[in-house]
Amino acid sequence: MTTTPPVPAGVPGGAAAAARGARRTERLLNLVIALAATRRWLTKEQIRAAVPQYADCATTVAFERMFERDKEDLRELGVPLETGGEDPLFEDEAGYRIDREAYALPEIRFTPGELAVLSLASRVWQQASLAGPATRALVKLRSLGVEPDESSLVGVEPRVRTAEPAFEPLYAATRDRTPVSFTYRRAGGEPAVRHVEPWAIVSWHGRWYLVGHDRDRGASRVFRLSRVASAVKRIGRPGSYRVPEGIDPREVVAGTVGAVQTRRARLLVRSGAGLAVRRRARSVQEAEGRPGEDVVVVDVSDVESSADELAAYGADVVVLEPEDLREAVLRRLRGAAGVGA
Numbered sequence: 001m002t003t004t005p006p007v008p009a010g011v012p013g014g015a016a017a018a019a020r021g022a023r024r025t026e027r028l029l030n031l032v033i034a035l036a037a038t039r040r041w042l043t044k045e046q047i048r049a050a051v052p053q054y055a056d057c058a059t060t061v062a063f064e065r066m067f068e069r070d071k072e073d074l075r076e077l078g079v080p081l082e083t084g085g086e087d088p089l090f091e092d093e094a095g096y097r098i099d100r101e102a103y104a105l106p107e108i109r110f111t112p113g114e115l116a117v118l119s120l121a122s123r124v125w126q127q128a129s130l131a132g133p134a135t136r137a138l139v140k141l142r143s144l145g146v147e148p149d150e151s152s153l154v155g156v157e158p159r160v161r162t163a164e165p166a167f168e169p170l171y172a173a174t175r176d177r178t179p180v181s182f183t184y185r186r187a188g189g190e191p192a193v194r195h196v197e198p199w200a201i202v203s204w205h206g207r208w209y210l211v212g213h214d215r216d217r218g219a220s221r222v223f224r225l226s227r228v229a230s231a232v233k234r235i236g237r238p239g240s241y242r243v244p245e246g247i248d249p250r251e252v253v254a255g256t257v258g259a260v261q262t263r264r265a266r267l268l269v270r271s272g273a274g275l276a277v278r279r280r281a282r283s284v285q286e287a288e289g290r291p292g293e294d295v296v297v298v299d300v301s302d303v304e305s306s307a308d309e310l311a312a313y314g315a316d317v318v319v320l321e322p323e324d325l326r327e328a329v330l331r332r333l334r335g336a337a338g339v340g341a
Helices: 014-036 045-048 052-056 060-076 110-124 132-143 168-178 251-258 273-278 303-311 323-337
Strands: 081-084 096-098 178-185 192-204 207-214 218-224 263-270 285-287 295-298 319-320
Touching: 014 045, 014 052, 014 060, 014 096, 045 052, 045 060, 052 060, 060 081, 168 178, 168 192, 168 207, 192 218, 192 251, 207 251, 218 251, 263 273, 273 295, 273 303, 303 323, 319 323
Parallel strands: none
Antiparallel strands: 081 096, 178 192, 192 207, 207 218, 263 295, 263 319, 285 295
16 A cells, blocks of 8 residues: 555646645535534534634635635535524524435445455554544534534544554655655664655555655665654655656565565454455365364464454454464454453
8 A cells, every 4th residue: 555645746836736725625524524513503603613724714704705615515515514593483593514314325235355355444544533623623512512423423534543653744744745854773773864755655565664765865765664763853845845757656665675575374264254364365265173164374474463453353363373473463362351461
């Protein structure tokens, strides 16, 4: 997987246009969150207070113009925006909300192959959560006496969750095209400060890598995120460099990191479970003497990342061998159960 947020390159004002588009998208998302997070009708003033970007409007007239444009944008996007009031017998101030039943997705069915792909994707998108601006919108709703129903917002704004502290700041830097500096620890070498123009972040055989231009060495380099030994610091303005055309970050990582050593792992998998594991299996055979279970053989390269995946299946997947992978999975399951290793 490669994370390369699109930013117009070679177009005058491209960075500024991208920034405006990002602000508009964030504003619309926060508006949807505010309107979907409550069963009550929200007045314009409540919406203005809840959506952080509306605070930038200098006058009420400017806010109302922006709000009218945003309402039309939501309706064009298919968001069922309703207008009404708490009491139809009185001409109260008009309120707004999203029709939850119309907005909800119908029941969706997937084939086993599609479920396997979604399962693989879930290894990266491990958690659906609300980011900072969205969370502030909910806090402001509470301050206005409106109790939000956060259960209706699950999945509205997914964020990538990884174990690498450097992931989020480096991803943001690739998105904004902002040069950064950080202390990097080379394998078998002393830590050194590097100054980099980030191009993309790549997932390669269970590890995350940054591909970019190393200013100190005047050439493209690959950095393993787990070896970033300090906070990531921005050292320039957004949009201050361009990513070269024709660059394939995965090919750069593959050519730099080289072949990854793999081992065979034998797993005991319940029928109908472990679809992602089955999809990449070298072989699948019915387990002798264990009806409803299969022996699945897969290649693994990194014990810890493989253990993260397999432990998530719980009792549906049991590692038979190798022993170090089995112990790594058991260690995670014991930790989740609160049992000492």
